[in-house]
Amino acid sequence: MGTIAQPVEGLRRPNIASADVQIPAVTDYEQVDREIIATLGFTKKWLLGLGVAVAAMLVGASAWIYQIYWGLGQAGYEPPVMWGVYIITFVFWVGIGHAGTLISAILYLFRAGFRTSIYRAAEAMTVFAVMTAGLFPIIHIGRPWKFFWLIPNPNWRLLWPNFKSPLVWDVFAISTYLTISTTFLYIGLIPDFAVLRDRETNPMRKRIYGILSLGWRNSDREWRHFAKAYLFLAAFSTPLVLSVHSVVSFDFAMSLVPGWHASIFPPYFVAGAIFSGFAMVWTIAIPMRKWFKLEHYITLNHLDATAKVVLFTSLVVGCAYMIEFFIAWYSGVRPEQEFFWYRVFGQWWWAAWIMLLCNMALPMSLWSQKLRRNPTWLWFLSIFINIGMWYERFVIVVPSLSHEFEPWQWGSYTPSWVDMSFLVGSFGWFFMWFLLFVKQMPVMAIMELKEIVVPKRKHAHDGGHH
Amino acid sequence: MSTEAGSGVKRRDFLKILGATGATTAVVGCSSEKVGKLIPYVTSPDNTVAGVSQFYATTCKECATGCGVLAEVRDGRPIKLEGNPEHPVNRGAICATGMSAMQGLYNPDRYRQPMLREGAALSPVTWDRALEVLGQKLGEVKSRGGAGSAVFLNAHETGSFPGFLDQWLSAQGMPAHLSVDTMAPAATISSNRAAYGVAWPSIDFKASALILSFSADFLDAWGHRVPQQLDWADARAQLEGAPKLVYIGARRSLTGLNADQWIPAKPGSEMAICNAILGRGTAAAAATAADVSEATITALVAAVKGAGSKVLALCGMNTPDAVECGTMVAEINKSNGSVGTTIKPAMAHAGYEGIASYLDLVDATERMAAGSVPVAFVRNVNPAHSMPKAAGFAEAFAKVGFKVSFSNMPDETSELCDLVLPDNHWLESWGDAVALAGERSFVQPALEPVFDTRSVGDVLITAARADGTIASRFAQPDYRSWMISNFAGGATAFATALTKATAPGSPVASRGTRNAVAARPATMSAGDGNMFVVVYPSATLGDGAGANKPWLQELPDPVTKIAWQSWVEIHPMTAKEMGVREGEHLTIKTAAGEVTAPAYPYMGVRPDTVAIALGQGHTAYGRFAMNVGVNAYALATNGFDSAGNLALGALKATVTRGEAHSPLVTTEGSARQHGRGIAQAMMAAAISAPEVEVEHHEIAGHVSQEFLPGLKSPVAADAQGEYANPKSKDKGMYNPEHPTKAEARRWAMTIDLARCTGCSACVTACYSENNIPTVGATYQGRALSPATWDERPGANIIKGREMAWIRLERYYEGNTNTENEFSPDFEARFVPMMCQHCGNAPCEPVCPVYATYHSPDGLNVQVYNRCVGTRYCSNNCPYKVRYYNWFGYGEPERRQYAWPEPMHWMLNPDVTVRGKGVMEKCTFCVQRIREGENRARSEERELNADEFTTACAQACPSRAIVFGDAADENWTVAKLAYDRRAYHVFKELNTYTAVVYLKKVNHPAPAASATA
């Protein structure tokens, strides 16, 4: 894995191109163990946060029971807007769920060193975001107790799902993605569980970590196969990440709806997903590095590198927005033209402009290195981007459906209190899992941090044969 | 029908346990584990087969027209009404009001037993007690000598009953009854009598070349709607030779929207226009009076002259001068020589014979107010609602000594009564009607009474027989025997006649004491105000009788597309001047009273006029009618014309802007087509032109193959993918060689927009056939918070959640600058839109569970029990014809249940009732296809061409909808699909629809001047 490069001395604010972002303040293996394990203790603030998250989750859970009893009419659906907040929030969370595997797999293949200290948190975020997202298709369907019909299962009706439907592709893509990202997260955690097992003094917790570590011994044989498996998992996950949001975009792109039926959707969605995923990484990692006193692990250099990814994906997304408008004009198709006019000047003009402001305009601040290295600004920007990306999905879903081919059936849409309960509940659900995670499992990959820490040598400049 | 009469088992209890075909309340999601009882008959009835429909011919009593209907009876209860094809009046067609009689029959709020006033409230009593009270009170009245002042208000009907009633009344020493029909076009009838000598001469649209309608809304609520519409559609189907219609009136009604030209004459100026036409006045004077251009009047005069004896002038006004004006309009016919050609007094319609005038009613009210009426009877008449408030009926009625109601619904009037003896619904009754002179139609019960009600005839006979002094005058024990005793040929002939529904002959005549009250001079003070107000009967609800039927409440008004609400039509220009936007409340204040309702900007009213429909604003009349809208009768003064008819028209009013805002309960999205070619039209002259004119519309796209119906078409080939290729190996039922031969058919539909008037009867037919829930009742809304429910009427429709599988889209053409100028020159196009059963259906491949797919016979199938409710299909449907069960409308235990007991009795057992969370849509009445196939198979034959049709096509009073097998050239639809006017909606999307529209045919404005 990563080579050891030395930062150029005397350069006060290095321009971090991408690759090797160092953690010079960390000097030995024991320090890594000590500082990461230190994050695991329960605190009152954490408990309070967990309480808030669980309460929010319960708001969503009770809304769900209510909705299942009465029917989806309690949500704000207003035909022809047959998809609403649930699908918007679904796509939002799937998008969030893209950063983790991107960082852990794609940046791994690209040998981007800045991934090391953020990838574990991002990966956990991915798993929980996909878990959140995965609920929404079930929440959104009319008969959620029949959800398993979308999964090919042998049954006495001899019935199978329709593999031509983008929703079945979704089921495959999301469930594969959830399985693989969970596996990937867990595989990476095995050596760290071994560390925790070996450092833990509480016998109960020691036993649990022992089981979770699967008897990992850090032997050469284990490392050899581990490294290979990790590489191949990364190699498989890379196209998977790109495919998942492409498949989600097919839900829209495969339909006839003006505003949806566009071949640009897969790359546009993938870029948007990475964009929003990185924003969510900031939302989580910036407070985390402060509260957990991990500023020397997630350094400003790390943030700078991630900011460049965000800047790039913002440009891609902005470009996609513009191309959509251009194609609508260029196609000469009147329903398309009318729709895109409606998108920015119609009933939901404000949503479109929130989207353009948050996703296109504000990230341009990242051209400034000063702002790239300002955690406070990045954190606020991440909130704006999260809002902007939610509205991007709103702009895609709602105005398009309300303004389709048949003018007689043009309509409106207002989310109800039930929709909003689910939105609140989804954040509660997500943060509940994340908060539980950060206090049970290392938020940074101990084993990989050790990889970039300079190992102890008895004789300096003598690393075996080198 | 009567197998277990007297068996001790109440019919409804019996039906509850009849498990044999109990699929009626089938809800998707029920498990097969619920095993019920299997209850056989005690004795099998002779001619019924459980689960197979029987049809009973009877006669619709919902209005005076007297259409023949067939009650489809399944396992002892009617489930649907259809037009009787053998009946000379309606020839198989039926209107929405007629079909909705089912909901009057099964209305959950009907009186379930007799009621007697005890203190302030009516409380249930037994029939014995009720009859005892009746006898006692009648005795009291007679002993005091008050019988001569009794008043009997009976809902107008023809046939034997009025005669019977008068016999009974005379036996009691009471004056003849008043036959009340507030919906009858009274002024027209009066002027017809004066001009032609009959109440309603027959109108021959086909023989006409130019029709002048002075607010004669023959397609809305004026006259005999169904036969008029049939004739009108047939006449218009002549295309190039079709009659042109000029509509003259301040508001463009549905009839006006079907007209080729609208002359928006100022209210009260019609006489001036007639004068100009008749040469008694100048065009300039008429133009000034009517506030239209002189050139238009000149052109109109010329057009009338040019049309000669092919002119048909109709007057449907209700202004104080309506009778005079109607007489002048008749003179136009006379002077053009068209009496006998286009208007035929010799073939009169008898439906309006014997109606009491408004003045009769006023006189009765005045006598009641004076306290001189000791006893009053009402039967299905509701003057407390359907009379101008200014007439003071309710207050006067309260002064009557004893008030008896025979009404079967608790309405505003019967709620004031002391004794309620609920009559059977006409579907539970014996009776007859006369629509065409010399032709009797019969009313026969289609089921045992749903509730503990009794036929009014039986009750009256029982009451009379209980009175020793007059018992001898009633030899027969019940009304049916009385009818038979008066029927030539007796019981055998009567039974034969029933199977035919009609028989020649006349019923017992009533005493003919109409217009008994001495004529009074016409009175009506128009009042003053800045605007005219047009108060018109709703095309769906009438003046209120329809309001208790959710189908009619849910059926959007054909013009404004508003349901479950009252609204004020105001010209967009006026609205802009007043700063009023759609839904903002307007208060109309006349000399008589005021109402407040949300504004509906409508370019079809004059800028100096507002219009409001009657029918809503009930304070009683059941859960579906109450708390909906306002009663526009509050605006009417107690004025009448020279023949003593209520004058509603040409009122002046002050219109002010209110503070509140109510969203309109409308199904309308955009009323403009945005160039998308949904409703296409062509000029009549272009039909015989060598090249069919192509209307330009702007969905770019490449149509890869032109439509050809049947198996020769790429529709079928595309729909059936690779399997249409006979060389492919066995691919099951999509293989033409498959033994079922399913693939040989292609069900298809044509809709002729030149015929369609937008009346919306198809919509209600579909509700009735397919168990479509109504969703607009006040109890059906959603929760606005965990504690409060949205109880606005039509709350679901405000959210666009109406369920109508077929909807009537009404698009406007022309006249886009309505906010700034008034122009009468705009066109309305009506398009019935339902599932197009696309060959390449965009909805199908997106469904993850195959809940929608293409059947080998060309249907786009929706499988409710497979649907999980992702709603993707609806998103991907360009026609937006898929409807979703947002609530458990079909689940009795849910608040939003659409068929409160006993309304679920009318559910069609052949169609699954959908549970919540399931998508549904037009099925092309697949249950009828299967029924036809099963019948043909049982009889070991192939389906005959045009053997059956869909519910919408069956009902259509314009005969615009034709359904059938496009792959078999013997079916009519196969021929029509080749028509030159045929087109597909959005064919650029390559959907290969199975619904083929035939373009509307437009005619140049008949009275258009070169300079206008």
Place this chain on the structure above:
Amino acid sequence: MTTKKKWTVIPGFLALAAAATLLSAYSGASSSQGKLVEQPVKFIHAPHVAKLGMNCLYCHSQANKAMDPGNASVATCMGCHTLVKTDSPEIKKVAEYWNKKEPIPWNRVHKVPDYVQFPHMRHVNAGVTCQSCHGEIQKQGEAGVADGYKPVEQYASLNMGWCINCHVQGYKPAEGARLAGMPDSVVKALEKEPVKKARYDCAVCHY
């Protein structure tokens, strides 16, 4: 170490779970097949059908003309049983219903869900024997009404897959005849008959 063997348990468990799923899916375990319901009257088909040779349509008179097969009215029973076996306790029960003019509240045995439209007449008229779906109903109650009485049993699973199997693969006339207890010669003759296939798209039964 024995770990090598121990972890082979995991795939073993997975295989077991998969097998259980398949078994439950296809064994018909989820249906009500074989259901027996106590009836108000212990009716026995055997003497009526096997002994007297009564046609099924005598009691289920609509089976060849309607969706629903119909069931004998009490009057139909009493047509014979005013004379025949009047002293049997079960017949006395029937007579009691007849005297009260009440229908016999049979418990339903064969039932498809309400969203399934099952036309009996199409099947009967196509020559599908009753026994093909209802089993050897002619033998029901052979043991009499005393000990060993067996009421009508749900013969087939009535699962959708069961319906579909016949629609796709086709009905074998010989097999139906065999179940109906027809003579071997008839069964043999029918073996040459082609199988009868039917439509199997959803809208044949679901609408």
Place this chain on the structure above:
Amino acid sequence: MQGVLGAFHHLDTTVHAIEELKKARLGDVTVYSPTIRHEIDEAIDAPNSVVRRFTLIGGLLGVSFGYWISIWTGDYWPLVTGGKAIASWIPYTIIGFEVMVLVGCLSTVAGMFINARIPRLTTTVGYDPRFSGGHFGIFVSCGADKAPQVEALLQKHGADEVRREA
């Protein structure tokens, strides 16, 4: 399992010890390290991991299963939707791909588990908790006869601690 365990605190000494042990052929050598170090990999010079074969086979199985299930189920009960072919291989590629990734990844993990001999129930023999912290470790599986030799070698290279395992 018998053998000798040595704990090292320095990478370079560990590497030297491994190299010498390999030359000495005193028994099977197991090296523990808190993280992956290429220096150790090179010293051990083990053959390439066979996990990649699991990946390949799993991926191929997955992609075939994905195509097969979608084609077979479509053909098993052919219902035409939207005029599309029953076996539409283009959209089925998505299914094929996703199942390939799923099965490929899971079999990679399985391959790793099988080859790395996890999960194992005990870590006690020949292991020390320090090896997951800051220490490197070398375990030589040998009988009591060769143990002193091994001990000497490990101590020579500066092991922090050397102990015998029984």
